[in-house]
Amino acid sequence: MSPxxxxxxxxxxxxxxxxxxxxxxxxxxxxxxxxxxxxYAPSPGTIYPRLQRLEAEGLVTQTQEGGRKVYQITDAGRExxxxxxxxxxxxxxxxxxxxxxxxxxxRDEVRGNVRDLKQELKQAAREMxxxxxxxxxxxxxxxxxxxxxxxxxxxxxxxxxxDRTSRTLRRVRLTEAQVRECAAILDEAFDRIRQVxxxxxxxxxxxxxxx
Amino acid sequence: MATWTxxxxxxxxxxxxxRVLVEIVEGAVDVVGTDxxxxxxxxELLGQPLRVRHEGGAxxxxxxxxxRIGPLAWFGRGRRTAVLSLAVPHDCRVELHTxxxxxxxxxxxxxxxxxxxxxxxTLAGLGGRADAETTSGAVQASGVTGDLWARTVSGDLTVAxxxxxxxxARTVSGxxxxxxxxxxxxDIQLESASGDLTVxxxxxxxxxxxxQSTSGQVASAFDELELDRTPGRHAARGRLGTxxxxxxxxxxxxxxxxxxxxxxxxxG
Numbered sequence: 001m002s003p004x005x006x007x008x009x010x011x012x013x014x015x016x017x018x019x020x021x022x023x024x025x026x027x028x029x030x031x032x033x034x035x036x037x038x039x040y041a042p043s044p045g046t047i048y049p050r051l052q053r054l055e056a057e058g059l060v061t062q063t064q065e066g067g068r069k070v071y072q073i074t075d076a077g078r079e080x081x082x083x084x085x086x087x088x089x090x091x092x093x094x095x096x097x098x099x100x101x102x103x104x105x106x107r108d109e110v111r112g113n114v115r116d117l118k119q120e121l122k123q124a125a126r127e128m129x130x131x132x133x134x135x136x137x138x139x140x141x142x143x144x145x146x147x148x149x150x151x152x153x154x155x156x157x158x159x160x161x162x163d164r165t166s167r168t169l170r171r172v173r174l175t176e177a178q179v180r181e182c183a184a185i186l187d188e189a190f191d192r193i194r195q196v197x198x199x200x201x202x203x204x205x206x207x208x209x210x211x
Numbered sequence: 212m213a214t215w216t217x218x219x220x221x222x223x224x225x226x227x228x229x230r231v232l233v234e235i236v237e238g239a240v241d242v243v244g245t246d247x248x249x250x251x252x253x254x255e256l257l258g259q260p261l262r263v264r265h266e267g268g269a270x271x272x273x274x275x276x277x278x279r280i281g282p283l284a285w286f287g288r289g290r291r292t293a294v295l296s297l298a299v300p301h302d303c304r305v306e307l308h309t310x311x312x313x314x315x316x317x318x319x320x321x322x323x324x325x326x327x328x329x330x331x332x333t334l335a336g337l338g339g340r341a342d343a344e345t346t347s348g349a350v351q352a353s354g355v356t357g358d359l360w361a362r363t364v365s366g367d368l369t370v371a372x373x374x375x376x377x378x379x380a381r382t383v384s385g386x387x388x389x390x391x392x393x394x395x396x397x398d399i400q401l402e403s404a405s406g407d408l409t410v411x412x413x414x415x416x417x418x419x420x421x422x423q424s425t426s427g428q429v430a431s432a433f434d435e436l437e438l439d440r441t442p443g444r445h446a447a448r449g450r451l452g453t454x455x456x457x458x459x460x461x462x463x464x465x466x467x468x469x470x471x472x473x474x475x476x477x478x479g
Contacts, residue, residue, distance in 0.1 A: 043372050043392070100252040100296035103241035107315040110335045110371075114351040118369045121388040125409045125468035128430045136440070 009091055015073060015081050016088060018060055022072040025051060035157060046113075212266035216275075217253055225249045227268050230304040234273040237292040237311050244301035244318030248470040255294035272297075313348075317339075322357075326367075331366075334359075338400075340376075349385075367406075382406045386465075390472070401460040410469040417452035422469060424462040432471040 017023060017031055029047055051071055054060045059077035062069045073081075081088065174182070215223060228249040233240055238255060251272065253261060274291060293312070299305070302321045307314050307325045317335035324342040326333050332343045334352040338468050340438045342360045343350045349367045352359055356374030363385045370378060373391040378397040380387050387401050388409045399418075401408045407427070412418070420436055422429050429438065429445040436449040447469070460467045 036346055046405075068381045097251070098252070099245050099247065099298040100241070102241045103296050103298075103315060103317065106243070106317060106335060107241060108331055110315075110317075110333055110353045111331075111351065114333075114353055114371050116372045117390055118367070118386075118388050120410045121390065121411055121470065122386070122407075124411070125407070125430070125466065128432060128468055129428050129466060129468065132428070132430045166411050 009087070010046075011054065012081070012084055012088055013091065014047075014050060015052065015059060015077050015114050018073040019078065019081055024065070024068045026068075028071075039107050097134055213265060215263040216260045217256060217263060219252050220256055220259040222253075222379060223251045223263060223339075225251070225265050225270060226301070228270045228299050228303055229268040230270070230306075230351060231299055232269070232271040232273070232306045233295075233297070234271075234308045235291070235293045235295070235312050236274075236309065237290060238294045238309075239313045240293075240307055240309065240407045241296040241315045242305050242317075242319075243296075243298055244303070244320075246301075247298065247299040249300060249303075251295060252297075253293060253295045255292065255340075256294040258290045261293055261295075269321045270297075270299075270373070271375050274346075304440060359362070397456040399456070399458045399460075403462045405464045406462070407465045407468070408457065409468045409470065410460060412451070412458075412473050413472050415455060416456075418456045418458045419450055419454040420458045420469070421447060422447040422458075422460045422467045424465060424467045426464045426468040427462050429467045431469040433469060 013032075014028065017028055023031070025044065025048055028051070029044065032047075051060065051062075054077070055062055055071070057076075058074060059080055060071045060073055062071050064070075169182075215221075217434065226246070231242065233242075233413070234428075249270070251263065251270075257438060259274050261332060262273055262275050263273075272295065292304050299319075301319055303319065304321045304323075305316055306324045307316070307326070309330045311329045312327065313331045313333070314325050315333040315335065316325065316337065317320075317333075319336075321335070321340040322340045322342075323333075323337055326344045327348050328346045330345065330348045332348060332350045334341050334343065334347060334350075336354045337352075337357055339357045340360070341352070341355055341357055343352075344362045345366045346364045347366050348363070349369070350361045350363060351369045351371070352361075352373070352425070353371040354374065355370070357382075358376040358377055359373075359378045361368045361380045361382075363382045365384045366382070367385045368380050368382060368387045368389075370389040370391075373389060375397065377395065378389060378391075379398075379400045380389070381402045383404045383406070385403070385406045386409070387403060388407060388411075388447075389399065389401065390411045391399075391413065393413060396417075401410070412433075420431075422431065422435075422436075423442055423446040426446070427445065429447050431438065431447045431452060433449075435451055436447040438447075439446040445467075447467075458469075460469075
């Protein structure tokens with residue numbers, strides 16, 4: 001069974017309510033709720049955008065009255081209503097039908113609305129998670145690599161060490177055995193530094209992170 | 212006691228009904244509140260005859276033989292399908308049990324209890340306490356202003372236009388999505404093992420919030436909350452507004468998300 005307000009029927013029904021008398025949005029919602037015996041009350045988020053669309057199409061106008069917007073049908077709105085008289089009669093008959101018919105209609109209407117909402121929330125949540133992951137990544141990338149050595153200026157010492165060692169080494173010509181011995185000292189130094197970090201519970205960086 | 216045995220579609224009207232109990236297997240049940248005379252409409256009936264009993268305000272609709280679940284079901288007489296609709300007073304208590312039949316309950320102020328194995332449960336415009344329990348069926352509530360307690364194993368739970376009552380939901384793998392119109396002094400507790408939990412609140416809410424997931428991601432659109440990203444303990448907690456209500460969403464591996472509702476176009 002098709003939902004009550006499929007294919008622009010809510011729009012038609014809104015026009016019909018405004019044809020009876022000018023009303024403000026809240027009143028329209030209450031009337032719809034009454035019409036559906038309290039089973040179905042469309043939210044302001046459903047009704048106001050539709051009223052605004054009707055206004056944009058020139059079928060209704062709105063005036064401010066005591067801080068509230070009052071909607072009023074226009075001649076164009078009345079013409080539209082007259083042109084769709086048959087459709088409206090059919091809708092009225094369905095709404096006035098047995099409470100059991102109405103129950104089925106309401107069920108389909110609620111299901112449809114809930115399905116839309118579920119999709120909307122799912123998408124919004126997914127988008128927020130994606131953005132958050134993106135921000136986290138950006139924050140990590142911003143952090144300087146040498147964070148680890150900030151305390152006690154180890155990075156400064158290391159830079160000095162590199163500078164002094166390379167200057168010393170440039171002046172001499174090393175034998176193969178000397179190169180091997182120096183490399184072993186560096187490896188050992190690195191291993192010991194790593195050990196210190198491990199002992200104090202810091203995550204040791206991998207080789208790749210070293211210049 | 213008045214008893215009817217229906218073996219074909221029929222309509223019945225009753226004099227006074229203040230509580231309803233329905234136990235059916237397949238098909239559909241709608242129960243709606245009305246100001247008119249209470250009535251039952253059976254529009255489809257296959258298999259065994261349906262038994263309707265009415266005594267001192269209590270109306271029950273079921274089968275003479277209890278349903279058989281498990282291997283004994285083979286000894287039953289085939290399918291039992293019933294599509295029925297009940298119109299009852301707004302303050303009538305309602306209890307519904309189904310196997311696969313879908314259920315809709317709407318327009319009532321009294322407590323409602325619905326249990327189904329695989330049927331989909333739809334609750335619309337309820338002012339009293341509502342209890343919904345399914346194994347695999349989805350539960351959806353729209354305009355429920357009373358307290359809502361929903362439990363599912365794999366069924367999704369969706370709350371649209373949540374009113375002023377408390378919401379409690381527990382699921383294993385179902386996804387829970389709750390959209391609240393106002394926060395107020397309410398208690399919202401959502402729990403899942405692997406299902407995602409999503410809550411949308413109005414921009415101005417007064418809630419003490421705690422969101423937590425062991426391995427899922429926790430995300431919040433409210434900057435007031437403090438995020439904890441320790442592996443194995445993703446959480447967000449803090450106070451929104453005056454913190455008069457409470458929101459707890461806890462999952463083991465599901466994602467937890469707190470969204471902010473855009474202001475209504477107009478309140479007028």
